[in-house]
Amino acid sequence: MDRQSFARPARAAHPIVGPLSDASVAKLLDRALARGDERVLDLGCGEGEWLLRALAGRPGVTAEGVDVVDAGFARAREAAARMGAGDRLVLHRQDASAYTASAPFDVVLSVGATHAFGGLLPTLAAARAHLAPGGCVIVGEGFWERPPGTATLDVLEAAPDDYDDLATTVDRVVADGWVPVHGHVSTPEEWNDFEWAWSGATAQWALDHPEDPVSADVLEAAAEHRTGWLNGYRGTLGFVTLVLRQSP
Ligand SMILES: C[S@@+](CC[C@H](N)C(=O)[O-])C[C@H]1O[C@@H](n2cnc3c(N)ncnc32)[C@H](O)[C@@H]1O
Numbered sequence: 001m002d003r004q005s006f007a008r009p010a011r012a013a014h015p016i017v018g019p020l021s022d023a024s025v026a027k028l029l030d031r032a033l034a035r036g037d038e039r040v041l042d043l044g045c046g047e048g049e050w051l052l053r054a055l056a057g058r059p060g061v062t063a064e065g066v067d068v069v070d071a072g073f074a075r076a077r078e079a080a081a082r083m084g085a086g087d088r089l090v091l092h093r094q095d096a097s098a099y100t101a102s103a104p105f106d107v108v109l110s111v112g113a114t115h116a117f118g119g120l121l122p123t124l125a126a127a128r129a130h131l132a133p134g135g136c137v138i139v140g141e142g143f144w145e146r147p148p149g150t151a152t153l154d155v156l157e158a159a160p161d162d163y164d165d166l167a168t169t170v171d172r173v174v175a176d177g178w179v180p181v182h183g184h185v186s187t188p189e190e191w192n193d194f195e196w197a198w199s200g201a202t203a204q205w206a207l208d209h210p211e212d213p214v215s216a217d218v219l220e221a222a223a224e225h226r227t228g229w230l231n232g233y234r235g236t237l238g239f240v241t242l243v244l245r246q247s248p
Pocket residue numbers: 015016017018043044045046047049050066067068069094095096097110111112113115116117
């Protein structure tokens with residue numbers, strides 16, 4: 001089974017690939033896109049969902065996204081075209097850590113993709129290199145709600161020091177020269193919606209398409225995902241999305 005077969009029903013149910021509601025995403029973008037004519041870059045953009053939402057209703061905004069997987073780029077381009085923003089969205093299939101642009105960006109996003117850079121601070125270093133003076137960053141990263149046990153670490157294939165607690169996470173960002181101007185800590189309801197998209201909507205699709213050759217594999221992967229969440233990281237892994245500006 002290829003990854004897309006499993007991801008398709010989950011993304012259809014929850015297009016943002018992280019534990020954030022539509023309202024939370026809208027609020028974070030509103031904080032970052034105050035003028036409405038910003039140049040926005042998303043490092044690890046996935047299917048471009050954050051960029052599509054940045055473009056929607058903001059006719060002055062232009063957006064670029066970078067991801068190593070381009071499976072959803074056509075869908076994103078079509079969605080942008082439908083909202084009359086087809087000429088304002090550019091997507092690059094590329095390693096985001098190697099991406100170079102000809103001009104800086106007013107807003108640099110990287111949500112749930114810090115692994116592409118080797119962690120939170122390297123992600124912020126990459127964002128800083130793309131940032132125009134006075135610009136801001138939206139970065140989304142995990143943190144430990146409580147110290148992880150073996151079950152959590154095994155499921156996530158993580159080490160205890162891959163993340164810090166929330167206060168330490170924010171302290172490290174501040175010590176790195178950033179001022180948080182807004183932030184959102186994902187709620188249990190947001191985690192619930194996200195995780196049931198990846199375990200429940202996927203299972204639903206498999207049950208509704210028994211004739212599909214990957215149906216059984218999708219059902220098995222959905223069960224594995226659900227078990228990993230419920231027995232592994234539920235309540236232990238948190239997720240924070242910060243809106244950051246550079247310290248003077
Ligand atoms: C959890 S998804 C988040 C997608 C999107 N930011 C969102 O919130 O919906 C992480 C994304 O990072 C991408 N990614 C992983 N390593 C990458 C790299 N080295 N360069 C660019 N993208 C990468 C993955 O392909 C995936 O689309």
